[in-house]
Amino acid sequence: NAGVTQTPKFQVLKTGQSMTLQCAQDMNHNSMYWYRQDPGMGLRLIYYSASEGTTDKGEVPNGYNVSRLNKREFSLRLESAAPSQTSVYFCASRLDSYNEQFFGPGTRLTVL
Amino acid sequence: AQSVTQLGSHVSVSEGALVLLRCNYSSSVPPYLFWYVQYPNQGLQLLLKYTSAATLVKGINGFEAEFKKSETSFHLTKPSAHMSDAAEYFCAVMPLAGTALIFGKGTTLSVSS
Numbered sequence A: 001n002a003g004v005t006q007t008p009k010f011q012v013l014k015t016g017q018s019m020t021l022q023c024a025q026d027m028n029h030n031s032m033y034w035y036r037q038d039p040g041m042g043l044r045l046i047y048y049s050a051s052e053g054t055t056d057k058g059e060v061p062n063g064y065n066v067s068r069l070n071k072r073e074f075s076l077r078l079e080s081a082a083p084s085q086t087s088v089y090f091c092a093s094r095l096d097s098y099n100e101q102f103f104g105p106g107t108r109l110t111v112l
Numbered sequence B: 001a002q003s004v005t006q007l008g009s010h011v012s013v014s015e016g017a018l019v020l021l022r023c024n025y026s027s028s029v030p031p032y033l034f035w036y037v038q039y040p041n042q043g044l045q046l047l048l049k050y051t052s053a054a055t056l057v058k059g060i061n062g063f064e065a066e067f068k069k070s071e072t073s074f075h076l077t078k079p080s081a082h083m084s085d086a087a088e089y090f091c092a093v094m095p096l097a098g099t100a101l102i103f104g105k106g107t108t109l110s111v112s113s
Helices: none
Strands: A004-007 A010-013 A018-027 A031-038 A042-049 A065-070 A074-079 A087-094 A107-111 B002-009 B012-014 B019-026 B032-038 B046-048 B054-058 B064-068 B071-079 B087-094 B107-112
Touching: A004 A087, A010 A018, A018 A087, A018 B054, A031 A065, A031 A074, A042 A065, A042 A074, A074 B087, B002 B087, B012 B019, B019 B032, B019 B087, B019 B107, B032 B064, B032 B071, B046 B054, B046 B064, B046 B071, B071 B087
Parallel strands: A010 A107, B012 B107
Antiparallel strands: A004 A018, A018 A074, A031 A042, A031 A087, A065 A074, A087 A107, B002 B019, B019 B071, B032 B046, B032 B087, B054 B064, B064 B071, B087 B107
């Protein structure tokens, strides 16, 4: 039982490049989330998926797109990376409405 | 909009001293409340959660938190700090069941010997 896994762990991009951050969970959770963490800002919600086939915007969705590929996988795509997207990205999942979120180890992204 | 305020971005204690990390939330109804810990270069790990049962919640590693509705607070405490407690701590609120967590900005705990 690996929990929530994220790939890659580290990534450096140039401005304008695109990439997809992958997230998978093996806990049969229904909901999945993408957050970004910036110093002094805590975690801010980018997008979430309450169930397979649905996605919704969070607090800071601009510049990102997501895909809930199936119940296990939830990817985050940067179409044209900007330096302001330099951050640590965390994926999380939750079984149901009343439980806590489980977090992956994070992806450290630097956009030059 | 719902919000979480963590008082003090940095707290320093001596080993063996009391740890008190403060968290206040804004909500018109009692929410679900959580404390997470993040060790350097790692993801977030749940310490404890309040889900409208007992107001004093015990978590892992000797931490506990008390829900006080009148003060809209959910402060985290540990009677005796250990060096291994040095980490960043996040308070989070789920305003309504099924909604996403809203996080505070975090408090970094330093423990000196």
